[in-house]
Amino acid sequence: MAVVAIALAACGNLKNSSFGSNSNNTTTTGSKTTTTTGSTGSDFYQGVIKNGQYRTSKSRGVNVSQNDNVMNLKSFEMGLLDVSKKQFPTNKYVFQEGQYISSSTVENWLGRYSKNNKDGLNPKNNGKKDPNTRNPIYLQQLEEQDYMIQNGSKLSLGGVTIGLGMNSVDYYTKVQYGATYETNISTTELTTKGKQYANTVLQRLRHKSALKDVPIVLALYKQSSNDSLVGGNMIAYGVSKSGSTSVAKWKSLNWNNYVFPATSESKNAGANNNDESDFSSFKSHVQNFFPNLSGVTANAHYKDKSLSKLSVNITTKFYSETEIISFTQYLATAAKRYLPSGVPVEITVKSANGDVQSFLARTASGSSYYTHVFSDQGNN
Template identity: 85%
Template sequence: MRIKRIRMIGLVAVAALVLAGCGNLKNSSFGANSTSNTTTGSKTTTTTGTTTSDDYEGVIKNGQYRTSKSRGVNVSQNDNVMNLKSFEIGLLDVSKKVFSTDKYVMQEGQYLKSSTVENWLGRYSKSNQSGLNPKDNGKKGETTRNPIYLQQLEEQDYMVQNGSKLSLGGVTIGLGLNSVDYYTKVQYGATYETKISTTELTAQGKKMANKVLQRLRQRSSLKNVPIVLALYKQSSNDSLVGGNMIGYAVSKNGSTSVSDWKSLNWNNYVFPATSESKNAGANNNDESDFSSFKSHVQNFFPNLSGVTANAHYKDKSLSKLSVNITTKFYSETEIISFTQYVSTAAKRYLPSGVPVEITIKSANGDIQSFLARTAKGSSYYTHVFSDQGNN
């Protein structure tokens, strides 16, 4: 099994979202609309500032954002980039259940190094006794081999202010688990699949999570802080959406095991539904609203390659809608006119009360314009991208 460190645009985008989405630290001198510093010797720590109370501030040290020591370390087998993005976003959402955005600052993982995560993601063997995935039993059959369960592992640190310093207030660890394990019987040979049920991957994930917890508690800096353990079910390579968080548990007071797991009924769907994506859990009204929006837009502007959406649900309720429109436009005036029209159509047809993002891009992938509305908003913010920088 190969382990690789993935540096992708999707991960950079997520980091940018974390930087841009800044929590309102009402009870801290790192508070809203301030540039707050803490100084230890010659080292200065600041936060990224604030935009909304729904997201965390990030940590800047010595003028640079504190990046993760192990972000992107991944078992080299899953090619669905949507998993990489939705894993980190889902991990933030789980963390908000335990570490409130008005009391904590989010810092990228600083305790697990890349080499450590690589070993943990490996199979258990004589040469890698820290491997969390089961040892290779030498079998190649779909149901007889030991699959790779753990695909990725992510750390997020949550800081609180004590006087003039930021100190660690808690840690979240996410375990990304395969629903399909891809493997070859010979090097560079055909790819085969071992499908893993939700029941099985959940059971394996809970066992691995407790092993990770025991290892973290052996570190003096992590001995007593609250640690959140979250399980993420990865979608298959051919899925049009990313996976989803399926459960989490909280370890407090230095405990070295958790048994009180809370299930999460979070799901992602594609609008319109395809043969590969079944939307049995989606609200029919939401899909109908999107269908009306799509038909209206396509009828008015025929030069479109496609209109799709990723619908994110929590407890069977729509929590966010991300719309993607691919055009065949070349004229700047066409893009401006289309963006204006989409804003009007979205306000009329798309579901209200949830955040909506609409990305309009060309067939070669260049983003032409962007529209967004908050859950409480009624109008859309729009921006048309121009090579001349005039818009």
């Protein structure tokens, strides 16, 4: 959402946006080389800029290349930010992409344990091909997030969050380029393995002088399967303080993602029936108003059985600029009337070829929707 806000600021007028004030005040260190991005609202962290460039992660995007659900990466990162806010509030900490774990280190840790890779966290290959007897790949991805403390003109490391993405399904082939098979991994098993790996990672991090005594949050993420229409969800986290090398207490998280409307592949047993009913009413009125639609779906994000965010995706069959403007105007009215209140809502309208045509958003406390129609003419 932060990326969307930046993109919108570049192409349109944000003065009526409900994302909050877009501050461009920056904090500079004594060397005049490190600044912060400024805040776009209390829900977001400021980021770190060094030598005029955003400080990117040293290991971002490294994962075991076997999961084809692109929703997992985005859901993993956003879930990790939400967990981090519990320990590192946005008004006290500045976000920095991971700087202490290199890509090569993450690649080794995500690999299988072997004679040539004794740092591998995943179990060694036992040579078996049966889905119930082989050793699966449990750990799919690992991400580091750093949280800085601003002291006057200086930024110092205040803590680190490490996310471990655990497979619920491990995909493999019995022969090269052969058919794909699956090993299903229960939530209990992946949680047990995840906690074990988290403590091993924690012990390794404590050997780094910069990370010896800072708080470190370890979070476990359950990856969704390749055929899932939504990403996975965070299932547990723990905090290591005062240089400890193990997590003494883990807190379970009841976070879930659902697709509206439900399909035969997506079961919405944990979703609120009223929320799904509200979306159905919204969808019905939208499709009646504009029949030239390919689809209207939503990703519903729940925390402790309560809706925390709704992301609506609409695909159109029309390209007329006037149609898109009228349709966006109608969506703002229909969304305000039918969609659940008290939660953040995003609505993205795309063409059949994937081009974004318009965007609408409302904060949890807002009543009206910010809207923007994208124009190829550059005059909107």
